[in-house]
């Protein structure tokens with residue numbers, strides 16, 4: 237059931253930055269706090285990671301070799317089509333992702349139109365077609381060594397990885413692709429947020445900006 241009225245439109249905010257820079261934490265903090273004010277059905281989060289390409293046709297030995305930090309690993313066309321559909325008041329079925337399997341799950345999440353959509357993901361600002369759909373673009377800037385330590389802990393605890401695999405992947409693709417694609421996309425951000433996911437002042441400014449945009453719509 238669409239939650240947008242005919243004369244309401246949707247505000248899309250993208251939060252980009254390095255892996256483990258604090259994107260999800262900022263997105264979930266804004267989501268929880270604004271949900272209380274706007275109502276549960278008026279705000280939602282979409283993770284770019286849900287749009288990693290399906291790899292069911294590949295064996296596990298092949299899937300581990302994929303470069304998950306290159307824009308080609310993402311189905312950005314599907315993400316753009318979902319954003320356009322949501323803006324037109326249509327619901328979408330968002331893929332669910334399994335990091336341990338390096339593949340999409342068989343299940344999807346039903347996502348209905350919202351007044352505010354928060355996107356978060358490393359490569360969002362690298363794609364002009366995604367940038368064209370955004371009302372506000374944010375880049376979370378955190379030192380790479382801090383991001384690496386957080387990623388090591390998170391990937392071992394939550395994503396079924398060994399220390400060796402995290403270190404090898406970081407050297408082979410995560411750091412080089414950050415330097416080639418993610419860091420240069422900072423130029424497209426409206427706001428650069430330092431100090432990662434617990435920057436209270438930045439979160440307050442972002443919430444105020446979202447509320448201001450909602451008033452103007």
Ligand SMILES: Nc1ncnc2c1ncn2[C@@H]1O[C@H](COP(=O)(O)OP(=O)(O)O)[C@@H](O)[C@H]1O
Nearest residue numbers: 254255256257258259260261386431432433434
């Ligand atoms: N400023 C911060 N201080 C301490 N821990 C943080 C901070 N920002 C993020 N984290 C933690 O680092 C980990 C990665 O953050 P997350 O938001 O998931 O990163 P991303 O979505 O950018 O990959 C999480 O465990 C999160 O709680």
Ligand SMILES: Nc1ccn([C@@H]2O[C@H](COP(=O)(O)O)[C@@H](O)[C@H]2O)c(=O)n1
Nearest residue numbers: 254255256285304305335338339358410
């Ligand atoms: N099968 C996969 C898919 C993605 N990754 C890594 O996830 C990172 C992006 O997610 P964040 O939550 O950290 O922003 C990206 O750097 C990929 O390397 C993976 O390891 N395996």
